[in-house]
Amino acid sequence: MAFDDDSRLARKAQRGDRQAFEVILSRYERPIFSFIYHFFQNPALCEDLTQETFLRAFRFIKSFRTDEKLSTWLFSIAKNLCIDELRRMRKGTTVDIDAVDPEDLVAHSDPTSDPLDASILLQEGDIVHRAVARLPEKYRTCIILFYFNELTYEEISRAMKISLSNTKILLFRGKRMLAGMYREEIRKKM
Amino acid sequence: MRVLNGCRKYEGLLARYLHGEMLLQDREALEKHLAVCPDCERLYRDVADIDQALREYPGKVVEPPPHLHSRIVANLPEELPPLWGRWGRWAFGLGSLTVGLVALFLVLHRGGGPPVERLASAPVPSAAPRSSSAKDSAAAPGPAEPARPARSPVLSAAPGGERKRETVVAAAPQVRVIKEVKIFFYYPPARKVAVTGDFNDWNADGVPLKAAGKPGLWETELRLPPGVYSYNFIVDGELLVPDPNSPNQMPDGYGGTNSLLLVKGEGSI
Numbered sequence: 481m482a483f484d485d486d487s488r489l490a491r492k493a494q495r496g497d498r499q500a501f502e503v504i505l506s507r508y509e510r511p512i513f514s515f516i517y518h519f520f521q522n523p524a525l526c527e528d529l530t531q532e533t534f535l536r537a538f539r540f541i542k543s544f545r546t547d548e549k550l551s552t553w554l555f556s557i558a559k560n561l562c563i564d565e566l567r568r569m570r571k572g573t574t575v576d577i578d579a580v581d582p583e584d585l586v587a588h589s590d591p592t593s594d595p596l597d598a599s600i601l602l603q604e605g606d607i608v609h610r611a612v613a614r615l616p617e618k619y620r621t622c623i624i625l626f627y628f629n630e631l632t633y634e635e636i637s638r639a640m641k642i643s644l645s646n647t648k649i650l651l652f653r654g655k656r657m658l659a660g661m662y663r664e665e666i667r668k669k670m
Numbered sequence: 671m672r673v674l675n676g677c678r679k680y681e682g683l684l685a686r687y688l689h690g691e692m693l694l695q696d697r698e699a700l701e702k703h704l705a706v707c708p709d710c711e712r713l714y715r716d717v718a719d720i721d722q723a724l725r726e727y728p729g730k731v732v733e734p735p736p737h738l739h740s741r742i743v744a745n746l747p748e749e750l751p752p753l754w755g756r757w758g759r760w761a762f763g764l765g766s767l768t769v770g771l772v773a774l775f776l777v778l779h780r781g782g783g784p785p786v787e788r789l790a791s792a793p794v795p796s797a798a799p800r801s802s803s804a805k806d807s808a809a810a811p812g813p814a815e816p817a818r819p820a821r822s823p824v825l826s827a828a829p830g831g832e833r834k835r836e837t838v839v840a841a842a843p844q845v846r847v848i849k850e851v852k853i854f855f856y857y858p859p860a861r862k863v864a865v866t867g868d869f870n871d872w873n874a875d876g877v878p879l880k881a882a883g884k885p886g887l888w889e890t891e892l893r894l895p896p897g898v899y900s901y902n903f904i905v906d907g908e909l910l911v912p913d914p915n916s917p918n919q920m921p922d923g924y925g926g927t928n929s930l931l932l933v934k935g936e937g938s939i
Contacts, residue, residue, distance in 0.1 A: 498746070501746070502743060505739065505742060505743070506739065509734055509738065509739060509742070510731060510732075510733065510734060511731075513732060513733075513734035513738070514730065514731050514732040517732040518732070523735075526734075527734070527735065527738055527741075530734060530738060530742070531738070531741060531742045531745060534742050534746075535742070535745060535746065538746055538747070539747075543866075605723055605726070605727050605728070608720060608723045608724065608727070609727060609729070612724075623724065627724035627725060627727065627730070628724075628727070628730040628731075629730075630730070648685050648686065648689060649681075649682065649685055651685070651689075652681070652684065652685035652688065652717065655717045655720040655721055655724070656713065656716070656717055658720045658724075659713075659716035659717055659719070659720045662720065663716075
């Protein structure tokens with residue numbers, strides 16, 4: 481069963497095969513856990529949300545259409561849970577971070593300064609990683625799915641239910657915001 | 671970043687340029703622009719550097735703690751739904767369902783009320799016209815009603831004109847009654863709403879609701895044979911949303927909740 485492809489496993493799970501679901505769990509707990517980890521960068525939170533993702537997938541397995549990609553479906557559940565959690569965390573605040581103009585998040589740095597140095601970036605990869613968790617949710621989801629979970633544009637557009645061109649624009653703007661945040665961080669350190 | 675304020679048209683081009691998918695003429699235009707616009711050129715390099723840093727980030731895969739797998743397995747319900755799906759749970763939940771339906775029936779017919787079925791917690795607005803016509807009752811729920819909580823989803827269903835479909839069988843004609851049921855959902859934060867349930871075998875896309883003309887109010891019409899259906903809403907393509915305040919709900923047996931829709935048969939209206 482461990483060698484069954486995803487859609488066959490999903491069909492078995494839909495017919496009530498619990499073992500098939502456990503194989504799905506083994507196959508995807510790592511990528512789903514990683515996604516949630518990068519999203520919140522809070523290990524305690526990601527255990528609970530990973531569990532909730534799979535419990536929800538189990539409960540709704542019958543609504544999964546086997547002509548879709550199982551991984552995309554699971555990421556979409558995880559993404560929804562992360563966003564719900566984020567909204568719970570933000571409850572009481574009036575700022576809708578997705579309504580913030582990306583321009584405002586980007587540093588207004590001196591245009592005559594040198595461009596970012598890739599070698600510094602490599603050494604300071606953690607700064608960029610930390611900045612990812614500060615991105616507005618849709619940019620964050622997109623960046624994590626593309627760079628850390630290594631999904632294709634098509635898979636991301638299906639998981640996020642957005643168009644392909646929108647996916648690319650979100651990725652570009654997300655990186656633009658990251659570049660601004662990175663500059664801010666570097667300036668603080670100097 | 672101010673750099674793009676005068677160069678917005680190049681944003682899409684830059685995004686595609688970075689992903690290596692661009693028409694030759696666009697590429698030439700962009701490269702020409704980058705050569706003369708230091709701000710855009712710097713933006714391009716910044717974003718390219720971030721791209722490289724993200725691609726080369728070493729900690730992409732994070733190992734879950736070893737106990738997580740067994741913890742999840744231990745928390746899975748004993749079994750998946752049996753082949754006969756939710757109907758099986760109907761059998762198990764028959765007792766409580768019967769009680770619920772009796773209560774629902776009593777509520778609906780209190781004072782010999784007209785055939786407007788309220789299937790949610792919010793009270794019927796006193797000013798709302800009570801009418802047996804589906805169109806009239808469609809106007810009843812609205813966002814302006816003061817008693818309604820701002821974010822509470824509200825559903826009402828009103829059976830409209832019934833339609834009879836005859837299936838000619840050799841011996842005797844069988845008449846199958848199909849009811850037209852208006853579904854309303856009041857939920858201002860939603861951008862897209864669909865309804866799914868027993869009636870469509872819990873289809874993941876559901877039946878889309880359209881804006882009902884008032885902000886936050888959604889509607890659609892279903893054609894269903896009389897019976898009791900469980901349903902939930904799909905908001906913004908996400909997972910199922912039951913009405914948290916509706917008394918007409920039952921557990922789905924998996925930790926979630928289904929709302930109930932009663933479509934009355936002939937003679938019961």
